[in-house]
Structures are given as structure tokens and as C-alpha cells.
Amino acid sequence: MSFAWKKSAPKVAFITGGSSGIGFEFARLLAKEGCSVAIFNRRLAPAAVDELAKLALTEQQQFKSYAADVADAESLSAAVVAAVAALGQPDLAINSAGITVSKPFEALSATEFSQVIKVNLIGSRNFADAVLPHLAQGSHLVFVASIAGLVSNYAYAAYCASKFATVGLASVLRLELKLKGIDVSVCCPAEIDTPLVVEERKTLHPISAALKDFVGTMGVEPACDSMMKQIARRKFEIIPGVMARLSAALNRHFPALTRWISDLIAHRVMKRYNLK
Secondary structure, three states, rough: OOOOOOOOOEEEEEOOOOOOOHHHHHHHHOOOOHHHHEEHHHHHHHHHHHHHHOOOOOOOOOOOEEEEOOOOOHHHHHHHHHHHHHOOOEEEEOOOOOOOOOOOHHHHOHHHHHHHHHHHHHHHHHHHHHHHHHHHOOOOOEEOOOOOOOOOOOOOOOOOOHHHHHHHHHHHHHHHOOOOEEEEEEEEEEEEEEHHHHHHHOOHHHHHHHHHHHHOOOEHHHHHHHEEEEEEEEOOEEOOOOHHHHHHHHHHHHHHHHHHHHHHHHHHHHHHOOOO
């Protein structure tokens, strides 16, 4: 085993957004731990399943793909039931599905704002609701939020609102589910170099980019390896990367200083690019 599991290594894991980015890397790591994995995406992902199968340690491991949108509670619940019937009850469930829209608030439509909330926050709620009936004592529920759920960024009103709320949801569920013997974790990574982020960077506002650069960017593999190590230890708040942890700690203990630094960076970028 590559990870020091506080309890036994998971035998069955369910992962939303498991065909790419963070979700797929988590699936890869778990496949190499001997875990069977079900991934949930808006579309079936046979190529991801084939890739995971190549990493299996045993012939008993199974890998399945299910088409379900986390924003659709009914379809997601049905897909989870089907996955339980095929693989068994999950002892690790990770909600990694998410979207982002980066625009100054004045340019952000009501539809765009609502869609980000619907996928990131309501999707987190829907996944928890779908898997909880199948989580036994000793199991583990994990939400992938963001450093943007702890520290604000320019032009991320919808995304920050959704991720701050996801952290709040995870905090409440940690308290409630602890009494049932179920652990909860929330991952709050800074920017991770995924295809989604590469595409986003092409049109990212200069102030947003500068604030992100201050915290730093991590590669998918080291970020997910760091997060999985802490998931294995059942840590609640998981923040990979030194600068991300420092930024979160600074904001928690010295919020006024965090605001001053953010304002300073924003004003310098405005002056440099002659923004209005």
C-alpha cells in the first residue's frame, strides 16, 4: 500500500467527476491500492474505465462508469443504487465534480451564477444524499471544495460562494455523521493544473491570475497524492501545498491582513494594465 490508512484501505470507492482531472487521479491512486472504483460523470467514460483496469492489483477489482449529473438528484441517486448493486457499498465516496465561471460580478449573469451553485453546492448535497444510505459505520465521505472556499478571489463570485458553502456543508456533516461512525473530509486545493484550468487561464482576468499566482499552482499528481495521504489519515480540512496552507492560515488568523494583501495586489495589477 502506498498510503498509511488510519483504518483499512477502501475496498470500494465512488467518485463523481472521475473521468478527468482531480477525480480521475484519485481513481488512479485508489485502483493502485487494490480498490474497486465507480465513476460518475454526465457521460459514460469507457476510456477512463479501461485505463483504471490496467492499474488493478487483483482480478477481483471492478471498474464501472455511470452517466449521471450531480445537479440532478434523481438520476444521481439511481446511478449510485446501480453502482452499489454492481460493486457493493462504498467505504469511500468522493464528490469531485464541479464547474467554474470566472467573470467580474457585473458581467456574471443570473443563469451563470445559478448554474455554478447548482453543480458545485447542490451537487455536493445531492451526492451526499445519494450515498449516505449506503455508507456503513467506518466509511468516509469526501468533498472536493477549493482554497476559494476559504479565501476569496477576484471575479469568482459564483465559484467562491459555492465553495464557501460546500465547506460549510462539510462542516455540518462532519459533526452529524461522526455520531454515526462516518468520517467527513473537505479538500481545499489551490489552482491545480488540469485541462479545465488550462482553458480558463486563456481568458482569466489579470487580477484573478495575480491572486492565484500568489497562492501558487500544483500539478495534478502531487496535489492528489498529498490530498490522498490526508484522506487516508481521515483529516477533516485538507489543503495541499505550502503556500495554500499559509494563505488559509493567514486568512483565518489575520483576515484584515489578507484583505490588505489582496487589495494591494489588485491595485498594482490595475495600474500595470491600466484597468478601470
